[in-house]
Amino acid sequence: MTPAARFQAAAEILDQFLSGMPAEQCLTRWARNSRYAGSKDRAAIRDIVYDALRCKRSYAHLGGAETGRGLVLGALRSRGADPTQYFTGERHAPSALTPLEATYTPAPMPELVALDCPDWLAPDMKTSLGTDLAPVLESLRQRAPVFLRVNLARISREHAIAQLAQDGIGALPHLLAPTALEVIDNPRAIQRSRPYLDGLVELQDAASQAVISELPDVQNQTVLDYCAGGGGKALALAALGAKVTAHDANPARMQDLPNRAARAGAKIALSEQPEGKFDLVLTDVPCSGSGSWRRSPAGKWSLTRNALDQLHLAQMQILDNARLHTRPDGWLAYVTCSMLKSENQLQIANFLDRAPEFELVKERQLTPLEGGDGFYLALLKARAA
Structure with missing residues (x-):
């Protein structure tokens, strides 16, 4: 495929995303219907699409429309490229620029547009990040290491x-x-x-690994990974010598974990209904994902106030359930890949009001400015019996 044809394919995929289809589904469908595309073509188109999702507001501003074509046009203008070299209409390239597109001059870009931040979320992000707001948002516009x-x-x-x-x-x-x-x-x-x-x-992201390194010594300790998902943290804990039980509210999320554990030489028990108490309970809870939006940029645009409120409730319920599995004098670790105080510090403050038998021993907020994703850890200690 020519570079221009890749831009046209990316525009079509972006139109499907903008109509409501998940980004990965859009890319998978395109690949299945485009057997002629080689691996380099698929990788290049994925990069164009994901760059556009990270920078959706600013690219739409530069391109003059929040459409697949507008986002691709904005992407080219953002890098100082001449769109007429690609918008030719020849050999599967995007059609030539219309007179309106060719003469379009973007208005000065508002700060939140330039930082690709949803307007409704900006106050929450400002409260959470303070003076780091602009550099963190700028980092979320870039590809993750x-x-x-x-x-x-x-x-x-x-x-x-x-x-x-x-x-x-x-x-x-x-x-x-x-x-x-x-x-x-x-x-x-x-x-x-x-x-x-x-x-x-x-x-595994470096910040996710940093969270594990902040936990107490787990060698020969019983650990419940209460929201295991694909099992990345369960594997990391097993590598440190922990006796790990993995649980997830949706067991299908753990379907690859047995093979991953076998490959790593780790022993991990899977449990749909964990019983008893553990030396450490790890809760890597569902969250906004705001710390990982450069990896999963669609989440930035799909998040709503109502969805965030529902996440707050789920996080509270998981903490209350995990509390029951933490032995006296044991540890409870609360983890998010979020940078929002409402999901992190405020959630822990409210939990401590409900659970006076716990005390906060350590907390750490990581942002992409440190190299990895944004992660939060609160390490809580249960009072001895």
């Missing part, structure tokens, strides 16, 4: 770097966590590499 977690139960970071290099993948240690590597070269080869297939490394 690719990180790996080294399975230290089986290999050191240095040896993992060396083995990745043998497969043409460049990686460096990252300061956020002792297990973290940042991939600096050839990230698309990771899932075909021998270290990945052998369970020596896993894809």
Whole structure:
């Protein structure tokens, strides 16, 4: 495919997204219907689409319309490219610019448009981030780095770097966590590499790894990962010697975990109805995902005030349920990939009002300015019996 044809395909995919279809479904449907497209074409089109989703407001402003065509036009203008080189109408390229498009001059861009922030969410973000608001929002407009977690139960970071290099993948240690590597070269080869297939490394954000490194020593401790999802944190805990039980309200989310655990050489029990009490209960709760919007940018535009309120209720209920599984003198860890105080500090303050047997021992708020995604951790200690 020519570069122009890729832009046209991206515009069509973006139109489907704007009509209400999930972004990944749009990309998958296009790929299935476009067998002629090679892997490089699919990767390039995915990049165009995701860049446009990260920068939807500003690209629409520059392109003159919140349509797939308008977003692609805005993307080209944002990088100083000449759209007429691509909007030619030839060989599957976008049709030539109309006179209105060719002469369109964008008005001065409002700050929230330039930062690609939904208007309704701006006060919450300002309250939560303070003077970091603009740099954090700007970081969410960029592509996220690719990180790996080294399975230290089986290999050191240095040896993992060396083995990745043998497969043409460049990686460096990252300061956020002792297990973290940042991939600096050839990230698309990771899932075909021998270290990945052998369970020596896993894809996991560095901030997510930093959360695990903040937990108390879990070696030989019983741990309940109460919202396990795909099991990334369960695997990280098992690598540290924990006796892990994984649970999720939707067990289907854990369907790949047994194979991932086998690949990593880890033992993880899956439970649809966990019983008893544990030394540590980890609750990586459903949240707005505001800390990971550069990876999942569609979430920034689909979030509503009502949806956020529903998330607050779910988080409260999960904390109350997890409380029942925490043994006396045990630990309860509350984690989000959010940067909103309403999901983080305020949620914990309200929980402590309901649960006086717990005390807050530690909390940490990470933002993309530190390299990884935005994450929050509150580590709570239960009073001894």
